Amino acid sequence: TATTARLGYISKMVKKPGGGVYISEIVYKDQGGYGSLLRKIDDQGNVTTIVGKVDKANGNSNTGYSITTGKRNEVVLPLVFRIAISPAGEIVIAGSSTIAKIAKDGSASIIAGTGKFGYKEGPALQAQFNYASGIVYDKAGNLYIADAYNHRIRKLDPKGVVSTVAGTGVAGDTNGPAGSAKLEVPWQLFLGPAGRLFFSTYPMKNLRVLDLKKNTIDVFYSQPLTKRLKQGPLSSVWINLGISWGFSLASRKDGSLLYLERVYGRIFQINAAKQVTLLAGDDIHFPNLGN
Numbered sequence: 379t380a381t382t383a384r385l386g387y388i389s390k391m392v393k394k395p396g397g398g399v400y401i402s403e404i405v406y407k408d409q410g411g412y413g414s415l416l417r418k419i420d421d422q423g424n425v426t427t428i429v430g431k432v433d434k435a436n437g438n439s440n441t442g443y444s445i446t447t448g449k450r451n452e453v454v455l456p457l458v459f460r461i462a463i464s465p466a467g468e469i470v471i472a473g474s475s476t477i478a479k480i481a482k483d484g485s486a487s488i489i490a491g492t493g494k495f496g497y498k499e500g501p502a503l504q505a506q507f508n509y510a511s512g513i514v515y516d517k518a519g520n521l522y523i524a525d526a527y528n529h530r531i532r533k534l535d536p537k538g539v540v541s542t543v544a545g546t547g548v549a550g551d552t553n554g555p556a557g558s559a560k561l562e563v564p565w566q567l568f569l570g571p572a573g574r575l576f577f578s579t580y581p582m583k584n585l586r587v588l589d590l591k592k593n594t595i596d597v598f599y600s601q602p603l604t605k606r607l608k609q610g611p612l613s614s615v616w617i618n619l620g621i622s623w624g625f626s627l628a629s630r631k632d633g634s635l636l637y638l639e640r641v642y643g644r645i646f647q648i649n650a651a652k653q654v655t656l657l658a659g660d661d662i663h664f665p666n667l668g669n
Contacts, residue, residue, distance in 0.1 A: 385425075386415075389458055391626070395467045397421040402459050402471070405432045414455040416471065416480065428469070429484045430455045445473045450484030462513040462521060470521065472510040477523070477534070490521075490534050497528045497547065498540075505540035507532070512567035512577065516590070524564040524577055531556075531564055531577070531588060544588050544595055551579065556588055559595040568627035570635060576627055582619040612652040618642055 386405040394400050398420040405413050415430035431454050446454035456473040464470060469480040476491035489502060496506035512524035519536040522543070530545035543556060550560025563580035570576055573590040576598060585599040599612055606616040618639050626638040634649040636657070644659035 385417075390461050392461045392463055394418065394420075395463060400428075400461050400463070400469065402455075402461055403430075404457060414457055414459065416455065416459075416461070416469070429453045429480055429486065445471065445476050445478045445486060445488065447478060447486040447488055453484065453486045460510065460513050462515050464515050464521075465517055465519050470513065470515075472513045472523065474509045475507055477507075477510065477513065477521070489538075490523075490540060495527075497525075497530075499542065500540060502534055502538045502540050505532075505534075511563075511565045514567040514569045514575070516569060516573075522567055522569070522575060524567050526563045526565060529561045529563065531561070531567075531575070543590075543593075549580075551584070553586075553596050554594060556593045556595050561586075561595075570627065570629050571633045578619045585617075585619060609646070609654045609656045612648060612654050615646070615654045617646065 386403045388401050388403055390402040392400050398418060401417050401419065403415045403417055405415060413430060413432040415432065416428045418426050418428055429450055445456060445459070446452065455471070460472045462470045462472075470489070471478055471480060475495050476488050476493050478486045479489050480486050490505055491507055492504065494506060495508045497508060498504060498506040507523065507525050508527040509525070510523050511526040514522050516522070521534040523532040523534065525532045528545075529547055529549045530542045532540055533543045534540050544559060545561040545564070546558060548560055549562040551562060552560040561579055564577045565579065565582070566577060568576040575588040575590055576585060577588070578585050583601045584597050586595060587598040588595050599617065601616055601619070602614055607614045609615060617637065628636040630636065634647055637646045637648060639646065639659075642659065645657045647655045647657050
């Protein structure tokens with residue numbers, strides 16, 4: 379069960395259709411081995427491993443970026459991977475240079491990428507990525523990909539074609555039409571209400587948003603230089619957007635956002651008027667964050 383299972387470092391969690399969650403987990407040597415696992419926690423608290431290996435003797439041979447595909451007992455996951463759930467309920471994971479689909483029997487097959495870093499558009503199995511730092515599906519079955527070191531946001535459509543939807547490939551920090559806006563290391567993705575695709579950009583001081591309906595990019599949040607409040611107007615609240623620990627966003631039925639700030643253990647609610655309420659956590663271990 380969840381209370382007795384031993385879990386490693388959880389790098390990503392997504393909601394499972396029908397209840398429960400999927401998690402990507404890194405297991406380190408002091409936890410009994412070395413490797414990466416895709417696991418499921420159901421509503422009853424049962425933890426099961428869907429795919430992945432932990433090498434107790436020699437460490438995981440695939441600590442890099444690729445996904446070793448094949449039958450369930452042959453699949454080796456990269457050390458860090460991302461998870462998305464398709465509208466049909468399929469599990470899709472991204473290493474850094476490839477994207478794979480996990481079948482019900484635990485086998486894995488590549489659906490995009492060549493396994494080599496680069497930049498190439500077109501048919502999915504010929505396309506190239508340079509560190510896929512986030513993936514998310516929309517209701518139409520388009521898979522959006524944060525292609526970090528290509529400084530672009532890409533799309534894999536249901537026909538199996540990869541294209542760029544935002545960014546020029548030149549690192550920068552400009553807004554406006556998505557095709558001409560400049561991004562610098564887009565990191566993680568969250569598809570919020572009204573077709574707004576949220577992501578952070580280096581040096582992780584801005585949370586930006588791609589409006590998929592208007593095809594424009596704007597800044598949703600920037601860390602304030604002076605005021606560092608715990609709650610109040612979003613423009614005056616200091617929230618960590620760290621690249622190492624990352625963040626998680628969720629939306630509520632009223633359209634407000636929940637922001638999980640992993641590194642400091644705080645949860646914020648951001649309403650439509652950009653008013654922030656601290657729902658959980660405090661800065662007891664980080665007394666200089668706010669007052």
